[in-house]
Amino acid sequence: MKKLLILTDFSANAAHAEAAALRLSACLSTDVILYHTFTYIPMVLGNMEGPLITADMLFQDSLEQLKKEAHRLNKLGAQIEGCQTHIDCKTGDGSLAENVRDLTSDGEVHMVVMGGRTGGALDHLLTGSDTAAVIRRSHKPVWVIPGAADWDLPKKVVFATDFSFIDMPAVDFLLDLAKNLHFELEIVHVLRSGEVVTEIGSEIAFRKFLVHRGLTYIQVFGEAVHLALQQYCTEHQADLLALSHQHHSFLSSLFGHSESKAAIAQRRLAVIVFPPDYN
Template sequence: MKQILIPTDFSDYALNAIFTALKLEQNRSCHFILLHAYEPDNRNISNRQNTVRTGMVYDAMRKDVTNKLEETLQMIAKVCDNSPHKFSTLAKRGDLASTVSELVPKYDLDLIVMGTKGATGNRQVFLGSNTVKVLKKIWSCPILIVPRKFNFQALRKIVFPTEYVNFYSKGQLNPLVSLAEAWRSQVLIFHVAQEFKLSEKQLSNKKIIKQRLGSIRHSFYKVPIHTTVANAITKFTEEKLADMICMVHYQHTFLERLIEEPVVKKIGFHTEVPLFLLPE
């Protein structure tokens, strides 16, 4: 049974992430763990010497969070009557990124699913601050980021951007292969570069990708980048009517630069489809 963690702040976009995950895994038995990590407003515990007041604040928050988690479960139950899934809830004191980091080995997680607000106003910010913090903290578990307005229907096409620079070890692409097999998806391998002449190493890595995908339908593409890598990926995804973007979450790559706070605030990397990040 797959172990899937879904952090929630009880917002509409967090709820959309939950239902997207349920649809995505509708034919496989999963254990969904709904998490809310909480910390009180410092103004409510300004006098840290007053341990009684601090304890009361935390107790009140825990009760409120627990009630909201139960309400969320009730909403899920209305649409999952005969579901093969198991559900549980966690109300944890602490910051979200650190809490998620602790839960990855504890529950041997297979996937983390997070909702995001998407582009907001003129800032064009795709990734919210909590999502960014989790991405910077978690490198050992696949993460699925679901935009607020995404309405999942089917997983027909998955875009897989690559520079062919990195070697994909055995099992590294298994989460992608597993999803593609479950939905009979086509994987669109998108060469991200301005120079398309491949070195021997890149040619070898390209061949490895083909081997790793096995019988999964796949095709290779290369498109000149005229603006930024992020915009090129987004445009290609839109043109191909793809349902998801999948990338390996390498450190020290364009993705890491993308999630740095100043870049997130300036770059219009706002995809309308989920972003599936695989661990390095």
């Protein structure tokens, strides 16, 4: 059975994302891996007095906190119709991003879910935080849920594309997800005002790909990509924004401006990002 990997640091934002992921797991009929990583730095105490904190002590403390979170989620799951989610607790030390890479490498994990800062998922994602590192290293899509976001299931999802071939498996993933979550999927491409397109081969190939799946895309025009997409998501009441993280990040071109991050945070918009290694 496929599983959702839920990352937690035991904060309020993480607890919010856990609750959303639990409802998601009920709709997808998946189990859950609740995961926490800790950092162990060996210390030489010298003449200092006091107990020595060992890696084993940190491991046990992390596991106990995870079991408490799992107990809370099990109580919440009892209130969700049809929820039969089994929660497996796992903990580890070292780099969160590298640990997530290992956990998502064997095909068991379907998707990674994590919380975002109070300022919004995109703000959290673009600050050089663990979130950005997790997205770069994960093999599976990462769903970032800001603390202010509703944990209801999305009704409308907007996927932003630049017609790259690596967006194609992301669209297929979202179509499969929509079968269970019953959301409306819209594909959007933003063209800057006055921009002249000289190479249309990728657009034609992407259009054919969409047609075979009964989809089309919406061309949005604007002075700046980030502002045009921001306005589109607001006007069309999108609950979730999806996009691919590319080598020359389309993400940065869309959200490289503080006003965009602030506006989307106000919309309480969650984000799914497809990592570089996703295919």
